[in-house]
Amino acid sequence: MNTPVRSMLLVFAASFLGSFGALFLKAGAGKLHHGLRYLIFNPKLALGVVLFMASSLLYVLGLKQGELSVLYPLVSLSYIWALLWSRLFLKEPFTRNKFYGLALILAGIVFIGIGKQ
Amino acid sequence: MSRRQSIGLVFACTLIGAVGQIFIKLGAKDADSSMPWATVDGAWHNLYAMATNFNLIVGYSLYALMTVLFIFALRDEELSVVYPIISLSYVWVAGLSVWIFSESVNLAKMAGILIIVLGVAVLGRSGVGK
Numbered sequence: 001m002n003t004p005v006r007s008m009l010l011v012f013a014a015s016f017l018g019s020f021g022a023l024f025l026k027a028g029a030g031k032l033h034h035g036l037r038y039l040i041f042n043p044k045l046a047l048g049v050v051l052f053m054a055s056s057l058l059y060v061l062g063l064k065q066g067e068l069s070v071l072y073p074l075v076s077l078s079y080i081w082a083l084l085w086s087r088l089f090l091k092e093p094f095t096r097n098k099f100y101g102l103a104l105i106l107a108g109i110v111f112i113g114i115g116k117q
Numbered sequence: 118m119s120r121r122q123s124i125g126l127v128f129a130c131t132l133i134g135a136v137g138q139i140f141i142k143l144g145a146k147d148a149d150s151s152m153p154w155a156t157v158d159g160a161w162h163n164l165y166a167m168a169t170n171f172n173l174i175v176g177y178s179l180y181a182l183m184t185v186l187f188i189f190a191l192r193d194e195e196l197s198v199v200y201p202i203i204s205l206s207y208v209w210v211a212g213l214s215v216w217i218f219s220e221s222v223n224l225a226k227m228a229g230i231l232i233i234v235l236g237v238a239v240l241g242r243s244g245v246g247k
Contacts, residue, residue, distance in 0.1 A: 056177070060167060063145035069214035069226060072138055073207055076233045079240060097243040104236030111229030117221055 003066030003116045010062030011074045014055045019081030021051030023089060070116045076105050123194040127202045130183045130190065135209035137179030139217060144173030200241025204234040 028045030031038040039045070063071055080102055086092040118126070148170040152159035167173055191199060207230050214220040 057164075057167070060141065060145045060148070060173065061150060063142050064150070067214065067220045068138060068142045068218060069211040069220045069230075072210045072214075073230055073233055076207070076237065079237060083240075095243045097239055101236045101238075101240030101243060104239060105233050106236075108229045108231075108233030108236055111225050111232060113229075115223050115226030115229055 003070045007062045007064070007066040007071060008074060008113075010058050011071050012077065014058035014062060015075055015078040016081055017051055017058060018055035019078050019085060021048045021055055022078075022082060023085045024048030024051060026090070067116065070112055073112050074109060077109065079105055118190070118193045120194065120198075123190045124198065124202065126186055126190040127194070127199050128205070130187045131203055131206040131209060133179050133186070134183040134206045135213055137176045137183060138206075138210050139213050140172045140176030140179065142176075142214075142218070144170045144176055148173060197241045201234075201238035204237035207233055207237075 024044050025048035028038075028042045028048055031042055031044070059075075083094070083098055083102055087094050144167070149166045150163035152162045154160050154163065187203075211226070211230050215222050
């Protein structure tokens with residue numbers, strides 16, 4: 001079975017969108033300290049959930065064709081987006097281990113790309 | 118939860134998540150999303166086909182179950198312990214894909230998966246030291 005580039009791009013887009021979902025969930029989760037009613041009255045949390053659903057939709061469309069053993073590892077890209085956004089928007093420190101982890105994940109994805117039929 | 122329990126729980130999460138991925142792949146293949154997305158009727162047809170697809174429902178239910186169990190495990194355990202275990206799911210999914218869908222196995226793919234597992238494990242240690 002062949003894995004079309006289109007499928008890889010869809011999973012790529014899904015991981016990108018999903019990482020923004022996580023960012024908004026994180027932003028919205030802070031409000032929960034003020035009471036559980038903020039589980040519902042919470043635009044950021046709602047946006048996070050919508051982004052996650054959109055990300056799942058793209059993921060399913062991506063999986064329609066191609067190998068799961070190629071497409072699923074691409075989901076690890078979401079770790080890279082998460083590192084970028086937490087540095088940029090949440091001002092979390094960028095440590096040496098984060099850099100090494102990021103480099104390894106990227107290298108792994110390159111190998112998967114080579115290994116795809 | 119003791120350390121052994123939470124590690125066991127995370128391990129179970131990786132298995133549940135991997136089985137979920139198999140169902141999602143099955144559902145993605147057989148849900149009819151072939152109508153044009155640019156039209157309201159087409160998009161509605163596609164979304165309805167996905168939302169009512171048995172395999173996708175099972176797959177995403179397993180995903181939801183995994184997420185809830187994962188949150189419980191995270192409450193008591195450090196990320197540096199949890200991340201390396203969770204990255205095992207890449208190994209399970211690859212193994213199941215080869216077994217169930219007869220996908221190809223080759224050296225580059227196996228190396229890629231192992232390097233990603235290592236990368237995620239290293240990320241988990243990012244909070245430890247600097």
